[in-house]
Amino acid sequence: MAIDAATNTFRIIIVGGGIAGLATAIAMRGPQREIIVLEKSRMNKEVGALLSLQPNAQKIVEQWGLGEILQKAKPTAERQFRILDTKGNIHMNIDMDAKKYGADRMVYHRQDLHSALREAALSTELSGHPATIVTAAKVVSCNCEAGKVTLQDDTTYQGDLIIGADGIHSVIREAVLKAGNHELVHPTPTGVSAYRLLVETADLSSIEVDPALFDPKRQATTLMMGHDRRVIMGPARNGDLLGLVGMVPDEHMHEASDANSWTTPGSLSKLLETYHDFPQWIRDIFAQAPDIALWQLRDIDALPAWVAGRCIIIGDAAHAMLPTQGQGASQSVEDAEALSAFFSSVIGRPTHSETNSALQQVFESRHRRASLIQTYSRQQAKPATEKGSVKVTLNPAEFLDYNCKYEGAVKWLEQQKAKEVESQ
Template identity: 50%
Template sequence: MAIGSEVEHWDVVIVGAGIAGLAAAIALRQEGRSILVLEKSSMNKEVGALISLQPNASKIVNGWNMTPFLEEKKPMVDEAFRLLNIEGKLQVEMKLNTSQFGADRMLYHRQDLHDALRQAATSDDMPGSPAVIRTSSGVLGCDCDTGVVHISKGSSVQGDVIVGADGIRSAIRDEVIKGSASEGSKAIPTGLSAYRILVETDKLPKLDISEDVFSLKRSATTMIVGHDKRVIMGPGRGGEMFGLVCLVPDPNPNNEGTSWNNSAPLKEVLEAFAAFPAWVKEIISHAPDVALWQLRDIDPLTTWTKGRAILIGDAAHAMLPTQGQGASQSIEDAEALQAYLSDIGKEASGQDIQERLEAVQRARYDRASLIQAYSRLQAKPAASQDNKTVKLNPQEFMEYNCNYSGAKNWVERNREAEEMAYKQTAARA
């Protein structure tokens, strides 16, 4: 796939070493294939929060044989999703199990999952050649046709394939959509913000609540909904940590910051959730610190690809966390790259590469865009006017989201469904 020698050349250049970028580095590993990952941060400290991989993503990760890297991180199987009203009364309990979708919903500390992906991407013990990660290497943009990526330090590198995994403020997206109907697409404030809290479980007191309703020891995700707010919480790191995401109407909608690290006073959170059960506020009150994260997403782009470049993860389809599918869709993107680029050789032309990347987009675009829409839909107020009944149905999109076995399988299933619909229509004519 060589295209020149004026600048340092790599077979694959991945911009961004978050979950999407590292997953792509693992998925694209092959013997003799050179992969460079450019990351603007120093990667000294990944954001502290809990994160889930849904069964659709767990199945893919399991196929990458990452057990040696994950098992020491104390991942937890999420055994149920429990929905409570503002009075703390159980409304819905949805049991989760492997047999349903072929894999478990897994709970991780975000830092642990990120570290495991980084280790797997660069390890000599994984199949294929290890990826190289360069930190403190922010990217200014790229030439999508030649594959030249411009780094903020004044240097450039060249890749046969450019993977833009640089998040919701993607520099690669600016280049990919230039001249398209999506040009100018920016992160959109959604009217919501989230307080993020992470507490050491052994520092929490015994709670004044029946264990039938809620228990810190239960390996489950619990959501409490009331007024225009909700709390989503659950354990992580083998039960050592307990995490909460507390959604509220955006207190500062004109804020331009999308950082996960904006601090907020604990008093502000307690005041926002004053109407919630006392035991929930007891957990919140033990937070060592609070971060306020303005929730943004993007409208579906008209394209994810241009020339040798393709967008994945938040750069392509940033979505709200209400479906818990953000990281999982990034994993799906990485698997799609693996599926369509696994047999492409070093002598492939730019046209060959462009066609492969366009096939990735066709396999992924409609599905990711629909899950984006689902996530927006589930962000709407979910409680009745008296706050005693919860209108949210956690099973509504579960089958679509989780019943997934890879990009090519998805394309084939959709083709068969279209053929069946055509035959049924023809039979009725």
């Protein structure tokens, strides 16, 4: 599907219809713009899991005017971040101040958030033209200079801008790196596997635990650490659900995890064996989960480039990171905001040069920040993820400020340039 040279429509092709792709489809809406989202699945069902939009991302989506639509997703505002040890000691209790950060940290069921973003991308009520979503559209190659992608069935789509939001196993990332003569980067094992569980809080009334230590409906993210293992817990759907992620170094696993699927069934008995020296109340919560998913965590090193020609990669395609800070989805929203900001002055169809120039600004405003958050997320999963990378010296409270006080790509870039001038 080639561009009609006679029109003055800015044609944007987004590869991937997940959180990053749909957020970008919303952010890039505008006059004289046609947005097409190519999604390889049929979007019949989103994976059941919890994810958060941290204040840095939540305030962005609220600025897009999505408040009413997002309320349908039944988000839960989390007001604290707590760190416990396996003996029941509270090591840290950080208040999540909405006034300080500009928004609450909101936790969503992934399926609910995905449905809300899809509704917003297709809405005729928001400004700009609604996006078109094409499902069962698996992209297999991309010509970055021409702005053309080819599907598995040989159908082609051509645009003024190609946005690769196609996840950690990104086809567009490979095209971007090849176009810049960079060495290809592939997802690598982190040495950590993760169990993912969802439990109805109504089923936890018999769990014996001091509510001052842990309450499944408390509006807080709770991290319990001990013995090279950790459990991250938090509520969603107005407290009706409790989500848990158990992170385990591979050498302590009692069953094999799958690197290619986060829905591979896990064994309750093996999970309990792995966490045998954690408090009984956590093990009792595990036992109430109707399903247990298990997958091997992988991420990618910081990339030398996200941009080539008319093409850019965002989200997990550009900076896949471990879930230790809950910033994966939020960084995708920041990417979408940056694209919107640096293309805000583009009315009608941009030239190749204008497109590439704006994309370079997006990269300049996002690469350093996303890479640092990537590094810290990996560092927090140590010792299993020890790779000799540069150590981040910020403590959790300081990094929370770094993450959540973000006010958009343009302002961040201005602040970084001002710091560079001061240091000269």
